[in-house]
Amino acid sequence: MTDRLAALGRFGLSAIASLGRSGRFLAGTLIGVPKPLTGLPLLARQIYSVGVLSLAIVVVSGLFIGMVLGLQGYTILSDFGSEAAIGQMIALTLVRELGPVVTALLFAGRAGSALTAEIGLMKTTEQLSSMEMMGVDPLRRVIAPRLWAGFIAMPILAVIFSVVGIWGGMLVGVEWLGVFDGAFWGNMQSSVDFVDDVINGVIKSVVFGFVCSWIAVYQGYDCVPTSAGISSATTKTVVYSSLAVLGLDFVLTAVMFGNF
Amino acid sequence: MDSSAFITLKDVVFSRAGRRIFDGVSLDIPKGRITAIMGPSGTGKTTLLRLIGGQLRPDSGRVVVAGQNVPALKRRDLYHLRERMGMLFQSGALFTDLSVFENVAFPLRVHTSLPEDMIRDVVLMKLEAVGLRGARDLMPAELSGGMTRRVALARSIALDPELIMYDEPFAGQDPIAMGVLVKLIRDLNSSMGLTSVLVSHDVPESLSICHYACIIADGKVIGQGTPDELQSHPSERVQQFLNGKPDGPVPFHYPAGDAGSDFGLAGGLV
Amino acid sequence: MANRTMEIIVGLFMIAGLAALLFLALQVSGLSPKPDSASYTLYAKFNDTGGLSPRGRVSMAGVTIGTVESISLDTDTFQARVVMSIDADINNIPADSAAVIRTSGLLGDQYIDVSVGGDMDSLKDGDTFYSTQSAMNLERLISNFASGL
Numbered sequence: 001m002t003d004r005l006a007a008l009g010r011f012g013l014s015a016i017a018s019l020g021r022s023g024r025f026l027a028g029t030l031i032g033v034p035k036p037l038t039g040l041p042l043l044a045r046q047i048y049s050v051g052v053l054s055l056a057i058v059v060v061s062g063l064f065i066g067m068v069l070g071l072q073g074y075t076i077l078s079d080f081g082s083e084a085a086i087g088q089m090i091a092l093t094l095v096r097e098l099g100p101v102v103t104a105l106l107f108a109g110r111a112g113s114a115l116t117a118e119i120g121l122m123k124t125t126e127q128l129s130s131m132e133m134m135g136v137d138p139l140r141r142v143i144a145p146r147l148w149a150g151f152i153a154m155p156i157l158a159v160i161f162s163v164v165g166i167w168g169g170m171l172v173g174v175e176w177l178g179v180f181d182g183a184f185w186g187n188m189q190s191s192v193d194f195v196d197d198v199i200n201g202v203i204k205s206v207v208f209g210f211v212c213s214w215i216a217v218y219q220g221y222d223c224v225p226t227s228a229g230i231s232s233a234t235t236k237t238v239v240y241s242s243l244a245v246l247g248l249d250f251v252l253t254a255v256m257f258g259n260f
Numbered sequence: 261m262d263s264s265a266f267i268t269l270k271d272v273v274f275s276r277a278g279r280r281i282f283d284g285v286s287l288d289i290p291k292g293r294i295t296a297i298m299g300p301s302g303t304g305k306t307t308l309l310r311l312i313g314g315q316l317r318p319d320s321g322r323v324v325v326a327g328q329n330v331p332a333l334k335r336r337d338l339y340h341l342r343e344r345m346g347m348l349f350q351s352g353a354l355f356t357d358l359s360v361f362e363n364v365a366f367p368l369r370v371h372t373s374l375p376e377d378m379i380r381d382v383v384l385m386k387l388e389a390v391g392l393r394g395a396r397d398l399m400p401a402e403l404s405g406g407m408t409r410r411v412a413l414a415r416s417i418a419l420d421p422e423l424i425m426y427d428e429p430f431a432g433q434d435p436i437a438m439g440v441l442v443k444l445i446r447d448l449n450s451s452m453g454l455t456s457v458l459v460s461h462d463v464p465e466s467l468s469i470c471h472y473a474c475i476i477a478d479g480k481v482i483g484q485g486t487p488d489e490l491q492s493h494p495s496e497r498v499q500q501f502l503n504g505k506p507d508g509p510v511p512f513h514y515p516a517g518d519a520g521s522d523f524g525l526a527g528g529l530v
Numbered sequence: 531m532a533n534r535t536m537e538i539i540v541g542l543f544m545i546a547g548l549a550a551l552l553f554l555a556l557q558v559s560g561l562s563p564k565p566d567s568a569s570y571t572l573y574a575k576f577n578d579t580g581g582l583s584p585r586g587r588v589s590m591a592g593v594t595i596g597t598v599e600s601i602s603l604d605t606d607t608f609q610a611r612v613v614m615s616i617d618a619d620i621n622n623i624p625a626d627s628a629a630v631i632r633t634s635g636l637l638g639d640q641y642i643d644v645s646v647g648g649d650m651d652s653l654k655d656g657d658t659f660y661s662t663q664s665a666m667n668l669e670r671l672i673s674n675f676a677s678g679l
């Protein structure tokens with residue numbers, strides 16, 4: 001019994017210590033503006049590897065999710081004779097929820113884990129140490145561009161996901177199942193609001209982008225420098241990012257869309 | 261001792277994971293000379309270099325480099341000081357996503373604003389010095405262990421630092437490369453007045469180029485002096501290390517419990 | 531040069547993101563690039579707004595002519611006060627027109643339908659609908675019908 005209690009206490013303390021370390025790590029990374037001349041090419045390279053290379057999986061998932069929404073929406077709504085509302089249903093689900101959330105989950109699996117493994121390996125092979133010894137701060141040189149890249153790439157990926165999803169829903173609803181396309185778009189336009197829905201969705205994905213890349217780079221930087229350490233850090237990145245995204249999504253949804 | 265010490269360690273105590281690695285180490289490393297640091301594997305030679313570079317902080321004691329107390333330096337000042345140091349890591353630690361050329365060019369690009377053709381000249385010159393000018397377009401994964409270390413050496417001297425620390429530069433080198441490296445280290449020192457710290461197990465090689473040597477064991481400096489002084493050092497432990505005898509006061513084993521209990525012989529080894 | 535290609539691709543990626551956002555703005559949320567001033571405000575008071583909600587549709591003969599801005603309670607009369615913004619093009623709604631809350635389909639959204647009157651004067655910015663008809667409440671309708679028997 002007391003052993004369990006002690007274990008719980010140990011766990012709590014180490015969790016708090018780790019949170020504190022990650023906060024200090026974040027401050028060290030973000031303090032000081034990177035020089036635009038050297039910073040921008042580094043940032044571009046990272047946006048390429050976390051953003052552009054994630055595009056394929058995001059587009060394909062978006063397309064299929066949109067098509068499934070179209071199909072499911074049609075079967076449910078046609079029972080009430082209001083299948084024209086699928087445009088509205090697809091657009092709202094994607095723009096408010098599925099776009100930001102699914103993109104963030106895909107991002108954590110595709111880009112977040114890669115970031116952690118890359119940084120963890122750099123640590124294990126002493127590349128970060130040797131950079132420090134050359135008088136270059138790895139937090140600014142290695143970590144900061146990756147953090148910013150995730151932050152920038154995520155909303156872009158999320159809006160692309162939503163657009164492709166809506167297009168996929170239209171493909172199924174309008175082209176295949178024969179919903180009148182004027183009604184499809186008209187319903188959508190009258191129910192989706194730019195600020196309340198689209199912009200709030202983008203804000204969600206900005207938050208997710210920040211949290212996911214923070215978790216990913218921190219886990220890499222803090223990993224135990226062995227192959228087992230890297231593999232457990234990579235797993236942690238995916239698990240923690242997914243949980244953080246789902247939990248934050250609830251909070252953000254309550255704040256943005258709840259009418260209290 | 262030498263009045264113009266570039267690095268001074270005073271009563272440095274350092275423990276890691278509950279184990280005391282240095283227990284009051286005091287050491288002076290003279291400016292413009294080659295100092296060899298020797299000792300059994302796992303005594304903390306690499307740790308010593310990291311203390312000098314400010315990557316680790318001693319529990320107590322002072323580490324003074326170029327007149328600055330390293331553990332007390334602010335982040336920015338520490339990074340400034342490090343620009344004047346070069347360090348060759350035991351593993352090489354090349355940036356795996358950059359080619360050999362870019363690896364050597366890295367410190368130049370970060371710390372100087374030299375035009376591209378100057379950078380090219382400097383990089384090729386440094387690579388030539390380690391005999392790898394032809395390997396400039398290879399990626400680190402395509403290099404052998406010895407080549408990796410030589411590229412890393414070229415990178416650590418790219419900025420012409422005042423202090424250079426070599427962690428095992430000779431490991432994994434063939435006799436020719438070894439000869440070239442010995443000559444290179446000596447030339448760097450004599451032509452540019454570099455202060456060099458050389459960590460190595462290679463007793464004859466190290467003693468042949470260093471001006472000054474120091475042997476660490478059991479968390480203490482057990483002997484220091486010029487190579488000649490060491491050869492005729494009265495301490496039994498120094499003699500054991502220099503001549504590589506397995507039996508003697510310097511332990512070969514990492515601290516361990518009684519062997520008998522580990523091997524399951526309650527009565528101890530017969 | 532490889533760097534350059536990569537930077538161009540990243541640029542394209544960001545443009546794709548902007549284009550997607552633009553698509554969401556124009557095609558999905560129907561945001562028109564017209565400035566906001568191209569609308570005017572009308573008011574109406576209802577005894578019961580039912581499920582009407584802000585951003586709901588205001589239509590005339592089935593054509594959308596504006597949106598519901600806000601719904602609040604008038605504490606003097608205990609009626610709901612609905613603020614609508616009407617497209618500026620529709621500037622000749624007869625002053626005796628009625629605002630009626632209707633349901634699209636059987637279970638669909640509720641919206642305001644303007645049923646046209648015959649007055650020569652027309653409603654102007656800030657005017658209030660003279661006559662209104664509240665939401666049809668299915669439950670009340672049934673109970674009225676039952677008690678009337």
Ligand SMILES: Nc1ncnc2c1ncn2[C@@H]1O[C@H](COP(=O)(O)OP(=O)(O)OP(=O)(O)O)[C@@H](O)[C@H]1O
Pocket residue numbers: 276277281300301302303304305306307308350
């Ligand atoms: N990250 C660490 N955590 C805990 N202990 C460590 C760590 N790194 C090194 N040590 C311990 O510190 C001691 C000194 O290590 P160090 O790497 O400095 O040895 P070394 O003298 O360079 O050995 P070698 O000649 O084999 O390179 C070792 O006994 C090792 O067990």
Ligand SMILES: [Mg+2]
Pocket residue numbers: 305306307350427
């Ligand atoms: Mg070592």
